[in-house]
Amino acid sequence: MQRLSIIKRVIVVMISLSVFSLFCANPPEACALSQRIAVSLPAATHGWTAGVLWWARKAIAEMERIHPGVHFSLVIARDAPGQIKDMERIMESKPDAVVVLPVESAPLTPVCDRIKRSGILTVVVDRGLTDMGAQDIYVCGDNAEFGMRCGEFLGDFLGGRGEIVVMTGVPSVIDRTRVEGFSRILEGKYPNIRILDRKAAYWLPAEGYKLMAYYLKRYPKIDAVWCQDDDVLIGALQAYRESGRNDVRLMLGGGGSKLVVKKILDGDPLVRATITYPPRMIEVALRVCVERITNDKQTTQTTFVVPAEVVTRENAKDHYFPESVY
Numbered sequence: 001m002q003r004l005s006i007i008k009r010v011i012v013v014m015i016s017l018s019v020f021s022l023f024c025a026n027p028p029e030a031c032a033l034s035q036r037i038a039v040s041l042p043a044a045t046h047g048w049t050a051g052v053l054w055w056a057r058k059a060i061a062e063m064e065r066i067h068p069g070v071h072f073s074l075v076i077a078r079d080a081p082g083q084i085k086d087m088e089r090i091m092e093s094k095p096d097a098v099v100v101l102p103v104e105s106a107p108l109t110p111v112c113d114r115i116k117r118s119g120i121l122t123v124v125v126d127r128g129l130t131d132m133g134a135q136d137i138y139v140c141g142d143n144a145e146f147g148m149r150c151g152e153f154l155g156d157f158l159g160g161r162g163e164i165v166v167m168t169g170v171p172s173v174i175d176r177t178r179v180e181g182f183s184r185i186l187e188g189k190y191p192n193i194r195i196l197d198r199k200a201a202y203w204l205p206a207e208g209y210k211l212m213a214y215y216l217k218r219y220p221k222i223d224a225v226w227c228q229d230d231d232v233l234i235g236a237l238q239a240y241r242e243s244g245r246n247d248v249r250l251m252l253g254g255g256g257s258k259l260v261v262k263k264i265l266d267g268d269p270l271v272r273a274t275i276t277y278p279p280r281m282i283e284v285a286l287r288v289c290v291e292r293i294t295n296d297k298q299t300t301q302t303t304f305v306v307p308a309e310v311v312t313r314e315n316a317k318d319h320y321f322p323e324s325v326y
Contacts, residue, residue, distance in 0.1 A: 035070050035293050036095040039286070040086050042103045043078045046204050046231040047257050051279030051326030052101060052126075059283040063290050070290055080107040087111045096293050097121035099285050105172040106130050121293060125285045128173035137292070139285040139304045141277040143174050146308040147181025149275050150252055153310060154224055155190035157250050157272065162223030163194050165215045167201035167208060167232050175200075178228060178254075196222065201232045208235030216243050224250040230257035230274055237270065256311060256319055257326050264316045276309045276319065279326055 039060070044050035053076070060072045075090070077083035080103045088111060090098055098115055102108035105127050113134035116122040124135040132138070154164070166182075169175040179198075186193050196219050201207040208227060215222060216239065225240075225248060227233040233253030240248060248270065253260055256276040263271040284304055291297040311319045 035097075036093075037070065037072050037097045037099060037286075037289055037293070038090040038093070038095040039072055039074045040083060040090065040098070040100040041074065041076055041282070042083070042101060043076050045078075046229075047259075047326045048203065048229070048231060048255050048277070048279055051324065052282045054325040055280045056282045056286065059286045063286060067290055067294060070294065072286075077103055080104045083108060084111050087115065091115050091118060091120065094118075095120060097123065097289050099123045099125065099282075099289050101125040101282065102127045102129065102172070104170060105174075109134050121289065123285050123289045125282055126174060127170070130173065137285075137288060137302055137304070139281055139288065139306075140174070141281060141306045142308045143177040144181040146254060146275050146277060147178035147183075148185050149308055149310050150178075150226060150228070150254060151182040151185030152189070153273050153275075154226060154250060154252055155186060155193060158190075158193060158223055160190045161192040162249075163196050163219075163221060164224045164226060165196050165219065165222055166198040167211055167225070167227045167229075167236065168198060169200065169203045169228055169232075171200070175228075182226065182228075201227065201229070201235075203229040203231055205231045205235035208232035209239045210235075212236035212239035213243070216240065216245060222248050224248065224252065227251060227253045229253055230255040230260040233260060233271070240270075255326075256309075258320060258322055258324055261311060261316050261320045262322075264311060264313055265320060267313065272312065274311045276311060278306060281306050 041053060041056060042049050044053050075086045077086050083103045084107060098120055109129040109131050112122055112129055116134055116136060122135045123137040125139050128138055128140060129135055168179055197215060199211055201211045225236060227236050230253040233251055237251060250272060251270045254275040254277060256274050260271060260274045288304060
């Protein structure tokens with residue numbers, strides 16, 4: 001009886017080993033230990049972040065299909081304190097990598113630094129940290145070029161002379177870099193363009209509306225508005241058109257949203273251009289992260305920059321994607 005029991009156990013072990021061998025024969029990823037990537041993104045408070053979330057979900061589905069051993073978890077934060085709590089929970093779960101687009105740069109830097117020092121691959125997207133040493137990989141748009149191209153288009157359009165107002169974004173490295181690039185161009189090439197005022201609109205349409213209404217009440221003459229962001233531009237345009245004023249000659253946003261590109265295509269007299277800043281950069285970050293933890297590509301590159309392009313009526317059709325979220 002005891003011998004029969006031993007034989008049964010041997011048979012079970014042999015069957016189990018055979019099944020495991022068949023499972024591991026193809027694909028090879030199935031044999032590897034699963035690798036986990038935690039992704040922390042801001043909520044879709046405006047069009048650009050909605051685009052980021054859309055591209056993130058699309059990329060995650062595709063990469064889990066291509067790499068069966070890689071698993072993603074996505075958490076969404078409405079503000080910086082909430083994202084810090086999310087990141088602390090992520091660190092406790094000990095994933096292989098973290099991909100984060102900070103709600104704000106400064107508050108997220110310390111927790112990202114702790115995650116990196118714990119040995120977890122840390123990939124930061126878009127809104128860079130205040131300490132670049134707190135991350136392993138950085139994926140972003142070319143924010144300096146973005147600001148400079150905005151300054152050049154606005155300066156050329158005004159013929160190098162005029163009075164303008166500026167709407168900045170969320171306090172972050174990306175915002176500061178854009179504003180520095182814009183200001184450098186104006187100071188160097190267009191010294192006769194004067195900035196009347198500069199305040200934050202936080203990349204939100206409602207803030208663009210409120211800030212434009214404030215500027216219109218305070219300044220009797222404005223030649224142009226740099227909104228920095230296409231969502232802010234939509235709100236600012238509404239406030240301007242409701243005011244009945246006709247002094248503003250140009251309102252320039254940025255990001256390349258389909259709403260603004262359509263206005264350019266339709267020949268809106270106030271909206272002559274936008275500067276691209278594609279939300280698809282999250283897909284680049286996720287792909288780079290997977291390649292690094294799976295050793296799919298041997299590279300030591302730590303910064304990946306997506307270039308900025310000027311979209312005008314001449315090339316707007318090449319940048320208009322009506323089916324996209326953003």
